[in-house]
Amino acid sequence: MIRRSPATALIALLVLVFLYAPLVVVIIYSFNTARYGAEWHGFTVDWYLRLIHNDPAIAATINTIELACTSTFFSVLLGSILAYGMSRYEFPFKRLFHHVLHVPVFIPDIVMAVALLLFFAVLRKWLAGFELGMTTMTLAHITFQIPFIAIVVRARMADCDPQLEEAAADLGAGPWLTFRHITFPLMVPGIVAGGLLAFTLSLDDFVVSFFTSGPGSTTLPILIYSSVKRGLTPDINAIASLIVIVSALTVVTVAWLRGRTEVKT
Amino acid sequence: MQPADPKSNSALAVECQHLTRRFGKIEALAGVSLNVRRGEFFSLLGPSGCGKTTLLRIIAGLDLPDSGGLRIGGIESLRLPAWKRPVNTVFQSYALFPHLSVSENIAFGLRMKRLSAIEITRRTTSVMELTQIMPLAARHPNELSGGQKQRVALARAIVNEPQVLLLDEPLGALDLKLRKELQLELHHLQQRLEMTFVHVTHDQDEAMTMSDRVAVMNAGRVEQLGTPEEIYERPKTRFVAEFIGECNLFEGKFISRDGSRLEADSPLGRLRIDLPSTAIELAEQGKLLLGIRPERISLVGGHAGDNRVLGRIEEITFNGAESRYRINLGKVGLRVTELNTGRRDVGLFVGDSVEVALAPGNIFLLEG
Numbered sequence: 341m342i343r344r345s346p347a348t349a350l351i352a353l354l355v356l357v358f359l360y361a362p363l364v365v366v367i368i369y370s371f372n373t374a375r376y377g378a379e380w381h382g383f384t385v386d387w388y389l390r391l392i393h394n395d396p397a398i399a400a401t402i403n404t405i406e407l408a409c410t411s412t413f414f415s416v417l418l419g420s421i422l423a424y425g426m427s428r429y430e431f432p433f434k435r436l437f438h439h440v441l442h443v444p445v446f447i448p449d450i451v452m453a454v455a456l457l458l459f460f461a462v463l464r465k466w467l468a469g470f471e472l473g474m475t476t477m478t479l480a481h482i483t484f485q486i487p488f489i490a491i492v493v494r495a496r497m498a499d500c501d502p503q504l505e506e507a508a509a510d511l512g513a514g515p516w517l518t519f520r521h522i523t524f525p526l527m528v529p530g531i532v533a534g535g536l537l538a539f540t541l542s543l544d545d546f547v548v549s550f551f552t553s554g555p556g557s558t559t560l561p562i563l564i565y566s567s568v569k570r571g572l573t574p575d576i577n578a579i580a581s582l583i584v585i586v587s588a589l590t591v592v593t594v595a596w597l598r599g600r601t602e603v604k605t
Numbered sequence: 606m607q608p609a610d611p612k613s614n615s616a617l618a619v620e621c622q623h624l625t626r627r628f629g630k631i632e633a634l635a636g637v638s639l640n641v642r643r644g645e646f647f648s649l650l651g652p653s654g655c656g657k658t659t660l661l662r663i664i665a666g667l668d669l670p671d672s673g674g675l676r677i678g679g680i681e682s683l684r685l686p687a688w689k690r691p692v693n694t695v696f697q698s699y700a701l702f703p704h705l706s707v708s709e710n711i712a713f714g715l716r717m718k719r720l721s722a723i724e725i726t727r728r729t730t731s732v733m734e735l736t737q738i739m740p741l742a743a744r745h746p747n748e749l750s751g752g753q754k755q756r757v758a759l760a761r762a763i764v765n766e767p768q769v770l771l772l773d774e775p776l777g778a779l780d781l782k783l784r785k786e787l788q789l790e791l792h793h794l795q796q797r798l799e800m801t802f803v804h805v806t807h808d809q810d811e812a813m814t815m816s817d818r819v820a821v822m823n824a825g826r827v828e829q830l831g832t833p834e835e836i837y838e839r840p841k842t843r844f845v846a847e848f849i850g851e852c853n854l855f856e857g858k859f860i861s862r863d864g865s866r867l868e869a870d871s872p873l874g875r876l877r878i879d880l881p882s883t884a885i886e887l888a889e890q891g892k893l894l895l896g897i898r899p900e901r902i903s904l905v906g907g908h909a910g911d912n913r914v915l916g917r918i919e920e921i922t923f924n925g926a927e928s929r930y931r932i933n934l935g936k937v938g939l940r941v942t943e944l945n946t947g948r949r950d951v952g953l954f955v956g957d958s959v960e961v962a963l964a965p966g967n968i969f970l971l972e973g
Contacts, residue, residue, distance in 0.1 A: 507700035510762075511713050
């Protein structure tokens with residue numbers, strides 16, 4: 341048995357504090373009565389209640405959720421098909437393609453954002469449409485979500501015995517029935533985990549959204565940014581707290597789903 | 606023309622004609638032709654890489670040959686995809702569906718055939734009873750032991766009542782004791798179901814115990830095909846003689862032949878050899894490769910008409926039921942195995958001189 345030394349425990353504690361203290365502070369101050377500054381004046385849930393009447397915040401929330409849902413839907417569809425194709429078929433430059441797929445994961449958001457902005461400008465020049473707004477933001481989000489989904493789904497498929505599909509064929513299932521009864525059910529945990537990951541990425545994204553948004557397509561991160569320029573206010577803290585909670589719940593769900601499916605295979 | 610009902614006609618379950626298959630530079634099958642009779646337990650035996658699994662996969666439809674023909678139940682089958690062939694496979698890795706329970710795994714083939722729910726339940730239940738896995742019905746594959754998985758994989762295949770059941774090293778992943786147990790069970794099951802079994806293994810014991818006939822394969826070819834007795838008693842090639850059981854091999858020189866009686870010169874002296882048939886063709890000169898099983902050599906006694914050679918005991922290994930001797934005959938050594946029946950009055954010791962007796966009918970002639 342490994343003995344736990346007090347030093348290890350202390351370091352672990354410090355790391356946890358380092359990671360979560362800012363988030364805890366935001367959540368605590370969202371219950372602060374004081375309108376400005378870092379002084380504690382008393383407890384209130386007023387800021388949360390007032391959000392209901394904060395029309396820009398409501399509109400931004402709707403935009404954010406709509407954007408996250410739409411982009412996740414399409415990226416899950418495309419990313420899963422991509423993962424399936426990459427793990428089941430051989431094609432020229434497959435290795436190169438595999439590496440290229442990882443690039444959007446590594447490149448800085450700001451570069452991605454500038455590239456997308458330029459790309460939409462070029463498209464706008466040659467084709468009609470592509471005015472900055474919800475459509476361009478959705479396209480932009482799908483772009484950076486696809487690799488994450490493809491990577492997660494592919495990892496999941498790599499864990500599955502390819503002989504399972506042969507076994508299905510051997511038992512009389514044609515290609516479609518094999519996919520429906522064997523391959524797809526085995527992909528599902530990967531698809532769900534990848535989808536939730538993509539969903540949180542879209543929910544929290546600021547840089548890409550900021551560059552590709554247009555009038556009327558303000559999302560919560562953009563709203564928070566523009567409000568903060570006018571000073572930190574408790575209602576921002578309340579919105580931020582809510583985002584933290586939604587994101588955390590999503591991540592916990594992903595972990596739970598993974599844990600559950602790993603036991604099963 | 607093809608017979609309308611293959612079950613009533615062909616006595617052959619599987620017919621392979623000159624099947625070849627290459628993987629890059631490796632020739633997995635170099636022209637394999639063999640027939641499997643209906644209702645027999647047929648084993649493909651050989652070392653890993655001999656092409657036995659490739660042949661099985663071609664019969665299953667999971668791989669295609671480069672050339673050759675394949676008939677299953679008298680019907681040309683190469684063009685049929687795996688899911689339309691009347692065969693089912695027990696995979697070496699079992700390949701149980703991890704997201705389905707044991708009973709759902711077993712019912713899968715029947716569901717794909719769109720049988721009624723009642724029929725599926727009836728057949729699934731009866732197969733689970735037959736293979737004694739009824740208590741496991743609701744479990745998932747990850748909750749099963751190796752032996753249990755093996756039974757589920759078997760049940761999942763036989764529930765479909767295939768014309769031919771293909772088994773790819775079905776007992777390979779199990780420990781020795783369980784393997785012995787399941788060998789017997791598989792054998793009984795096959796006799797009970799009267800189903801054709803084609804079984805791939807590298808374990809000669811397994812092939813000998815279970816099979817009606819065995820095809821010994823090496824380097825993409827069938828070296829010899831016959832009953833376990835034929836293959837053991839009369840191996841045709843050096844490979845078969847050495848791969849199956851133990852064998853003393855020595856070279857000889859042709860001297861004369863009279864029908865099935867052959868005389869040859871060897872390091873053991875002049876030997877009389879009885880060929881199994883007068884029809885055996887033989888280059889009536891030059892070198893011969895001869896062999897004899899260790900337990901077919903008598904150390905003391907023997908019968909009239911045996912070849913007799915004097916030798917000295919060099920080593921004795923006592924092994925409980927049997928003793929193994931190494932006999933020095935001057936130019937060559939012989940391995941001799943004797944059952945410890947206790948019939949001999951005097952024990953033999955290292956250094957003793959013995960008269961070794963080799964019956965003419967026990968010596969066999971090998972190709973290459």
